[in-house]
Amino acid sequence: MLKIFLHSSFQGCRTMTGRIVRFSLSCVIVITVGFVLLAISSGTIYGTFRWFIAGVFSSLPHFVEFLNRLLPLLLTGAAVLVVFRTGVFNIGAEGQMLMGGITATFIALHFPEIPLLHLCITLLMAALMGGLWGVVPGFIKVVSGVSEVITSIIMNFAGLYVSLYILNHHIKDPEAGYLVSYTLSETARLPQISGLNSGIFVAVGLVLILYFFLYRTPAGFNMRIVGYNRHFARYVGIDVERTEISAQLISGILAGLAGGVEVCGLYGKYLWHYFTGLGFEGIPVALMSGLEPLMLPVSAAFFSYMKTGTYLMGRMSAVTPEVGMIVNGLMVIILASYGFLGFLRMRETSSRRMK
Amino acid sequence: MKLVELENILKVYPNGIVANRYVNFDVRAGEVHALIGDNGAGKTTLMKILAGFEYPTSGVIRVEGRVMKSWNVRKALHNGIVMVHQHFSTVPSLSVLENLILPMRGYFGKARKQAIKKLEELEKILGFQVPLDMKVLELSYGMRQKLEIVKALMMEPRVLILDEPTALLSQDEVMNLFEVVEILKSRGVAVVFISHKLKEVEKIGDRVTMLDKGVKVETFEKSERVFLVPETLNTRAREHTALGEELLKVQELWYIYPCGRTVLKNVSFSVHAGEIVGIYGPEGNGQKELVEILMGLRKYTSGRVEFRGKDMRGLSTADIRRMGISYVPDNKLEVGTAMKGKVWENLVAGIVRTTEFGCLISPRTLRRWARELMELYGIFPDDPDASMYTLSGGNLQKVILARELSSHPMLLIAHSPTKGLDFRTARFVRSKIREIRYDGGVLLISSDLEEISELCDKVYLMSHGELHLVEDLSSFELSRV
Numbered sequence: 001m002l003k004i005f006l007h008s009s010f011q012g013c014r015t016m017t018g019r020i021v022r023f024s025l026s027c028v029i030v031i032t033v034g035f036v037l038l039a040i041s042s043g044t045i046y047g048t049f050r051w052f053i054a055g056v057f058s059s060l061p062h063f064v065e066f067l068n069r070l071l072p073l074l075l076t077g078a079a080v081l082v083v084f085r086t087g088v089f090n091i092g093a094e095g096q097m098l099m100g101g102i103t104a105t106f107i108a109l110h111f112p113e114i115p116l117l118h119l120c121i122t123l124l125m126a127a128l129m130g131g132l133w134g135v136v137p138g139f140i141k142v143v144s145g146v147s148e149v150i151t152s153i154i155m156n157f158a159g160l161y162v163s164l165y166i167l168n169h170h171i172k173d174p175e176a177g178y179l180v181s182y183t184l185s186e187t188a189r190l191p192q193i194s195g196l197n198s199g200i201f202v203a204v205g206l207v208l209i210l211y212f213f214l215y216r217t218p219a220g221f222n223m224r225i226v227g228y229n230r231h232f233a234r235y236v237g238i239d240v241e242r243t244e245i246s247a248q249l250i251s252g253i254l255a256g257l258a259g260g261v262e263v264c265g266l267y268g269k270y271l272w273h274y275f276t277g278l279g280f281e282g283i284p285v286a287l288m289s290g291l292e293p294l295m296l297p298v299s300a301a302f303f304s305y306m307k308t309g310t311y312l313m314g315r316m317s318a319v320t321p322e323v324g325m326i327v328n329g330l331m332v333i334i335l336a337s338y339g340f341l342g343f344l345r346m347r348e349t350s351s352r353r354m355k
Numbered sequence: 356m357k358l359v360e361l362e363n364i365l366k367v368y369p370n371g372i373v374a375n376r377y378v379n380f381d382v383r384a385g386e387v388h389a390l391i392g393d394n395g396a397g398k399t400t401l402m403k404i405l406a407g408f409e410y411p412t413s414g415v416i417r418v419e420g421r422v423m424k425s426w427n428v429r430k431a432l433h434n435g436i437v438m439v440h441q442h443f444s445t446v447p448s449l450s451v452l453e454n455l456i457l458p459m460r461g462y463f464g465k466a467r468k469q470a471i472k473k474l475e476e477l478e479k480i481l482g483f484q485v486p487l488d489m490k491v492l493e494l495s496y497g498m499r500q501k502l503e504i505v506k507a508l509m510m511e512p513r514v515l516i517l518d519e520p521t522a523l524l525s526q527d528e529v530m531n532l533f534e535v536v537e538i539l540k541s542r543g544v545a546v547v548f549i550s551h552k553l554k555e556v557e558k559i560g561d562r563v564t565m566l567d568k569g570v571k572v573e574t575f576e577k578s579e580r581v582f583l584v585p586e587t588l589n590t591r592a593r594e595h596t597a598l599g600e601e602l603l604k605v606q607e608l609w610y611i612y613p614c615g616r617t618v619l620k621n622v623s624f625s626v627h628a629g630e631i632v633g634i635y636g637p638e639g640n641g642q643k644e645l646v647e648i649l650m651g652l653r654k655y656t657s658g659r660v661e662f663r664g665k666d667m668r669g670l671s672t673a674d675i676r677r678m679g680i681s682y683v684p685d686n687k688l689e690v691g692t693a694m695k696g697k698v699w700e701n702l703v704a705g706i707v708r709t710t711e712f713g714c715l716i717s718p719r720t721l722r723r724w725a726r727e728l729m730e731l732y733g734i735f736p737d738d739p740d741a742s743m744y745t746l747s748g749g750n751l752q753k754v755i756l757a758r759e760l761s762s763h764p765m766l767l768i769a770h771s772p773t774k775g776l777d778f779r780t781a782r783f784v785r786s787k788i789r790e791i792r793y794d795g796g797v798l799l800i801s802s803d804l805e806e807i808s809e810l811c812d813k814v815y816l817m818s819h820g821e822l823h824l825v826e827d828l829s830s831f832e833l834s835r836v
Contacts, residue, residue, distance in 0.1 A: 215716070215718065216715055216716050216717075216718075217714075217715060217716060218714065218716060220716075221700075221703075221704075221716055224696070224700070225693055225696070225700065225704050227695075228693035228694070228695040228696045228700075229689070229692075229693040229694065229695065229696075231689055231690045232689075232690060232691070232692060232693045232704070233693075233704075234652060234672060235650070235652065235672065235682070235684060235690050235691070236672075236676075236704045236705030236758075237671070237672040237673035237675075237676045237677075237705050238673070238704075238705070239671065239673065
């Protein structure tokens with residue numbers, strides 16, 4: 001497993017040994033930098049760092065927290081993966097997820113409380129709204145040729161403010177004392193298993209379906225071909241525009257579901273500040289998986305592990321979460337950058353002795 | 356004196372393909388050393404090793420007798436070994452001067468002046484002018500190839516490696532290039548000339564090394580070149596097959612770019628089943644636009660295009676392919692293949708193929724199908740999962756051909772199908788094209804006179820967007836237009 005992971009994450013490096021060297025060296029650098037940073041900001045380094053590294057496995061609730069943080073990353077990572085695989089740089093997972101979340105909350109609060117149906121409609125609407133948010137950049141590109149990078153960023157802002165507007169003016173709970181929606185009734189909730197958001201099974205299932213879709217269906221095959229080479233795809237008779245828009249639709253649905261599942265499964269209400277950022281984190285998650293669906297859980301787990309460790313460290317020791325975030329960010333930069341330690345390869349080439 | 360020496364070079368690529376098997380090779384000062392062999396014989400790999408782009412699995416590199424303990428591009432440049440790659444490595448949207456300065460240390464001020472001064476010296480030596488302010492994309496292929504060489508010469512090489520420099524050039528441009536090579540030779544620069552054309556090698560090479568499937572056959576001195584029998588493609592007696600139904604009919608086709616440039620002027624022609632229709636002419640006279648219009652990749656301005664009596668206006672590429680038209684494009688790297696993909700993916704790509712195999716893809720069935728196809732066309736390496744990057748130019752063309760012909764087209768549109776291919780592969784491709792004529796028609800667009808005259812039953816001449824029927828084929832073959 002580790003072998004595959006290394007393979008997909010460090011395609012820049014040629015030999016397996018080179019990859020492993022690069023990976024371990026990255027880890028060492030990351031840990032050293034993190035250690036120094038923590039040493040500067042806190043007195044008790046050992047205790048602090050232990051929380052960061054081993055905190056996740058210290059108790060069941062902590063492990064559940066880890067899984068709960070993994071879930072949205074898995075879905076937004078899958079969303080980003082689909083579009084990147086098609087060669088479309090729609091980075092609007094953030095906006096799609098926020099819209100999915102707010103739609104789920106809104107629908108759940110207004111739909112009659114019929115068991116099962118209530119939940120299904122809620123999640124379905126979240127997915128559809130995410131999909132809608134996702135295809136807008138695609139259509140704009142077809143009509144006016146504007147790059148989806150720009151429009152999807154704008155859609156992120158639109159998603160954030162539209163969701164805040166709905167939250168503020170239509171579903172805000174005035175009793176709560178802070179900006180939060182009313183709590184959803186039980187019929188719209190996904191069950192929790194000792195704190196674990198059962199949506200994780202949905203997410204894992206969706207990732208498996210995504211794998212099947214990309215590798216076993218003509219539509220998925222066409223998406224990969226478009227991602228390989230747009231001109232080639234057009235030349236062999238693939239409708240490139242349609243393929244790109246459907247990739248963005250699927251991506252939007254996945255991101256929208258991420259928002260919906262978070263609301264229905266974990267919080268039971270729309271807590272906007274817990275949501276922001278999850279969509280953007282999908283980008284490094286997808287990249288680190290090497291754009292392979294089956295590697296997504298590994299890469300999402302890695303990110304979730306880092307995140308949970310950071311928060312645990314913040315809660316259990318004197319280190320502020322911000323410092324933890326800096327360490328976390330550094331790790332992402334170092335581990336996710338393909339070119340990092342590329343100079344090693346050069347050295348490897350030049351110092352290679354001729355036999 | 357031996358400038359550089361490669362000894363017992365073994366190169367195994369990470370995917371297990373052996374590109375070079377214990378090859379010895381050396382270059383002497385002031386000679387032209389030709390390296391010949393079929394596509395995929397390991398010529399390019401060997402030279403990439405010499406220039407430091409690849410490192411050998413085992414073997415020794417010697418520069419002036421000294422064994423190099425380590426080797427890379429920087430060291431190669433330091434020792435004066437510069438390679439001009441097969442594919443152009445200039446930036447089309449930049450000007451010629453900008454392209455020449457790009458690899459230098461500085462860009463403005465002194466460095467720029469120095470570069471221009473050096474360039475002027477080079478121009479004096481080489482005897483031609485480089486249009487400094489023109490953008491590279493406005494240059495002809497011949498000029499671009501010269502520009503590549505000038506760019507390499509700016510680094511003051513002692514060994515200049517030219518990787519198939521003539522693949523894209525016309526006859527006159529090739530002669531021009533040879534003059535440049537002679538000048539370099541007289542100034543003591545060693546030139547390694549990679550080619551698969553025996554005629555060229557015979558003309559220019561002082562020594563010739565022949566590679567076959569990664570193994571060195573022999574190095575011949577100029578005097579002992581007995582083996583180099585001039586090869587010509589066998590001119591066949593044109594067997595007349597009965598003309599079948601009219602497949603493609605183009606009437607009064609006009610194409611004008613949005614910017615106002617007229618590319619196709621009143622083009623009319625037709626292709627029947629059982630014939631090969633050739634369109635001959637130098638590239639850039641509207642051929643590319645014409646085929647793209649026929650394949651639905653471009654909307655034409657006015658006129659009428661019919662396939663078997665059906666108007667093709669507004670049809671998508673998928674529709675056109677489903678009607679039974681296949682297309683071998685000119686640009687095999689950017690249009691003809693998905694280089695990032697695997698071989699089998701390239702073979703099955705396209706709407707025709709994916710629906711043929713049902714609504715779900717079974718990689719196993721597709722791989723098996725691809726393997727059969729690869730065997731039929733002799734594609735090497737014979738692994739459907741190989742990355743396209745491991746294939747040589749000739750094998751890429753075979754992949755394209757295999758894909759396009761496996762749908763049994765009524766009409767094949769082939770644009771420069773043998774450009775840059777070695778003799779054997781070219782002959783193979785031509786025989787495949789000839790086979791189609793028994794069930795369908797072929798529209799062959801080429802700037803290779805030999806190819807046109809060998810294959811075609813009817814030839815049109817294309818110049819500046821106009822099409823003229825060549826009435827007398829035999830005189831056409833004799834007099835070069």
